[in-house]
Amino acid sequence: MKNSPLPIMAIHGSASSGALWRNLSRQCAPWRTVLAPDLRGYNAGVSQRADLHSTLRERARPIIEAIESDRRLTHLVAHSFGGSVALEIIASIPHKIKSLTLFEPVSPALLKVSSQPEDRQLLNDILALSNRVREESGAVGMESFINFWHEAEAWSRLSVHAQERLAQLAPIVYQDFCEAYCVKPEAFSLIDYFAPVTLLMGERTNAHARRMAHLVQHLLPQAGMLTLPEMGHMGPLTHSCEVSKAILNSIQHAENDYVCSAV
Numbered sequence: 001m002k003n004s005p006l007p008i009m010a011i012h013g014s015a016s017s018g019a020l021w022r023n024l025s026r027q028c029a030p031w032r033t034v035l036a037p038d039l040r041g042y043n044a045g046v047s048q049r050a051d052l053h054s055t056l057r058e059r060a061r062p063i064i065e066a067i068e069s070d071r072r073l074t075h076l077v078a079h080s081f082g083g084s085v086a087l088e089i090i091a092s093i094p095h096k097i098k099s100l101t102l103f104e105p106v107s108p109a110l111l112k113v114s115s116q117p118e119d120r121q122l123l124n125d126i127l128a129l130s131n132r133v134r135e136e137s138g139a140v141g142m143e144s145f146i147n148f149w150h151e152a153e154a155w156s157r158l159s160v161h162a163q164e165r166l167a168q169l170a171p172i173v174y175q176d177f178c179e180a181y182c183v184k185p186e187a188f189s190l191i192d193y194f195a196p197v198t199l200l201m202g203e204r205t206n207a208h209a210r211r212m213a214h215l216v217q218h219l220l221p222q223a224g225m226l227t228l229p230e231m232g233h234m235g236p237l238t239h240s241c242e243v244s245k246a247i248l249n250s251i252q253h254a255e256n257d258y259v260c261s262a263v
Helices: 018-028 056-068 081-092 108-113 117-135 138-149 160-168 170-181 185-189 207-219 240-262
Strands: 008-011 074-079 097-103 197-202 224-228
Touching: 008 018, 008 056, 008 081, 018 074, 018 240, 056 081, 056 170, 074 081, 074 240, 081 097, 081 170, 081 185, 081 207, 097 240, 108 117, 108 170, 108 185, 108 207, 117 138, 117 170, 117 207, 138 160, 138 170, 160 170, 197 207, 197 240, 207 224, 224 240
Parallel strands: 008 074, 074 097, 097 197, 197 224
Antiparallel strands: none
8 A cells, every 4th residue: 555654674683583573563463564584594494503604794685685675665673683784784775764773782893893991891791702602502602691681590580492492593693793793894884874763772781782772873873762661681572562662652753754854
């Protein structure tokens, strides 16, 4: 339909899947389409082997192709590592993205190019975590990963089945880090995106996620920042209803701004 609401492309983070955005899809149905694909490596039935020659651009390519196949603009939403993928997308096809909403984007490359000493320490923490995921058994590495991004002891509260499933994803989680870390510094300076941007952050998130969100805000100075109460880095999972509402509010605001500017 000509006047149907613009679609949403929602990108999940590491050790997750497109199912992260089920609540967002439910809140949009049936009037707005939400596309929430599994990133390559997280597809059901696919062998979890890291492709350490893969780049962020290659990971983003199927999503870029899907967005370009629609003649309409698309609202882009992402969480955590998905935020690095989203930055690659707006660098490649800024003219196709109506608005950008990121929940705590994880971009270690932004910490790497920072001149602030405290950012180097935050990066060292993430490097140590990634090395643990690579070098230890899947279960040990992913226990560290989950406890780092969720909260202490989060791993112990998971079912055995969930722990086993996450342990199998360790190679892909390490690949995510490599792709996000190896972004060249000049790639950020080439981003030419001026449409609305909203950064969402949990009140209880760790210093690493908080700092990377602020670095993205510096990269995209038009970005507004909204802190959501009683949640941490995994807010889209633990507080899916509240996060979905915040996302839709930012999208509605972007669409209203467009209507006002066109009058």
